Amino acid sequence: MSETETQKVIIIGSGPAGHTAAVYAARAELSPLLFEGFMAGGVAAGGQLTTTTEVENFPGLPEPIGGPDLMIKMREQSVRYGTTIKTETVARVDLSTRPFTVTADSGEYKTETVIIATGATAKRLGIKGEEEYWQKGISACAVCDGGLPVFRDKPLVVIGGGDTACEEASYLSKFGSSVSMLVRRNVLRASQAMQNRVQKNEKIHILWETEALEAVGEQFLTGIRVIDKKAKEERIIEASGLFYAVGHKPNTDFLADQLDADKEGYLITEPNSTKTAIPGVFACGDVRDKVYRQAVTAAGMGCMAALEAERFLADQE
Numbered sequence: 306m307s308e309t310e311t312q313k314v315i316i317i318g319s320g321p322a323g324h325t326a327a328v329y330a331a332r333a334e335l336s337p338l339l340f341e342g343f344m345a346g347g348v349a350a351g352g353q354l355t356t357t358t359e360v361e362n363f364p365g366l367p368e369p370i371g372g373p374d375l376m377i378k379m380r381e382q383s384v385r386y387g388t389t390i391k392t393e394t395v396a397r398v399d400l401s402t403r404p405f406t407v408t409a410d411s412g413e414y415k416t417e418t419v420i421i422a423t424g425a426t427a428k429r430l431g432i433k434g435e436e437e438y439w440q441k442g443i444s445a446c447a448v449c450d451g452g453l454p455v456f457r458d459k460p461l462v463v464i465g466g467g468d469t470a471c472e473e474a475s476y477l478s479k480f481g482s483s484v485s486m487l488v489r490r491n492v493l494r495a496s497q498a499m500q501n502r503v504q505k506n507e508k509i510h511i512l513w514e515t516e517a518l519e520a521v522g523e524q525f526l527t528g529i530r531v532i533d534k535k536a537k538e539e540r541i542i543e544a545s546g547l548f549y550a551v552g553h554k555p556n557t558d559f560l561a562d563q564l565d566a567d568k569e570g571y572l573i574t575e576p577n578s579t580k581t582a583i584p585g586v587f588a589c590g591d592v593r594d595k596v597y598r599q600a601v602t603a604a605g606m607g608c609m610a611a612l613e614a615e616r617f618l619a620d621q622e
């Protein structure tokens with residue numbers, strides 16, 4: 306492959322969305338070039354699943370699979386059908402004229418279509434003990450991890466006061482013995498309906514004006530040192546699970562505002578489609594999805610993006 310040759314499809318990102326797009330584009334004989342990133346957005350090539358131990362909800366895998374193992378298999382499948390992969394982070398793109406220009410360490414690449422699958426990074430709080438207990442009790446995804454045996458019938462804590470935090474607390478109340486929500490202010494930011502749902506749930510307790518200071522434990526998390534800001538008192542609350550619901554940052558800095566995004570930075574596409582406002586540019590997976598944020602939904606959107614890119618190219622001929 307030469308840098309000067311115009312590609313049919315360049316895929317940026319290497320999570321489930323990027324690799325599914327790659328498999329579909331490769332099988333459609335579009336010879337995709339995929340930039341998998343090098344610690345882009347703070348995540349290894351392979352995306353967010355490389356940061357988790359067990360995935361139990363990806364279809365077709367009756368036994369739990371390690372997140373990194375699942376991503377190695379997806380990568381192998383992409384390569385098997387003819388995807389070229391570069392372990393580089395895309396620094397910038399120029400979407401003002403087609404063919405588009407994609408710039409990475411090894412140079413500039415021209416392409417007829419671009420599929421953006423760069424995912425999102427869960428925001429962290431940086432509290433003491435966070436590194437040590439990340440994935441040993443601390444998680445950024447209640448739907449992914451909440452049902453794991455280590456959290457069943459155990460006291461759980463959610464940090465956040467928005468819709469996601471309320472939704473995650475409700476979900477976790479099915480598994481935990483109790484769920485404490487740490488809310489920084491004395492009000493929830495969530496919609497009234499979500500607030501009602503949380504307040505009616507007997508397992509959920511809201512700790513107002515309370516912030517986490519430290520995650521404590523032994524091999525695994527056992528508690529959180531918190532501060533009650535009103536009483537100015539510190540104490541340790543028991544917790545086997547700590548779930549962050551403080552938002553995600555979509556990985557879009559390299560786009561330099563060339564594509565429409567919502568106020569949280571998620572890319573905007575046409576409804577039920579991965580088409581952005583620029584013909585030939587598609588966005589799929591967590592970089593455009595703040596609702597479902599699952600491997601299987603990201604993969605589904607990756608499939609849509611490749612099919613839409615293929616149809617776009619066919620229409621150009």
Ligand SMILES: Cc1cc2nc3c(=O)[nH]c(=O)nc-3n(C[C@H](O)[C@H](O)[C@H](O)COP(=O)(O)OP(=O)(O)OC[C@H]3O[C@@H](n4cnc5c(N)ncnc54)[C@H](O)[C@@H]3O)c2cc1C
Nearest residue numbers: 318320321322342345352353395424449590591598599600
């Ligand atoms: C701890 C944890 C556990 C989870 N567990 C589950 C689970 O059990 N089941 C489930 O379905 N979902 C789970 N999820 C959610 C799931 O991981 C995501 O929904 C899914 O990975 C999103 O896929 P994606 O392809 O959109 O993006 P990502 O997985 O975020 O991958 C995007 C990739 O693009 C790369 N990238 C970013 N910018 C650039 C650039 N400029 N150039 C090149 N590459 C770039 C990133 O480095 C990353 O590797 C979990 C998430 C977390 C954080």
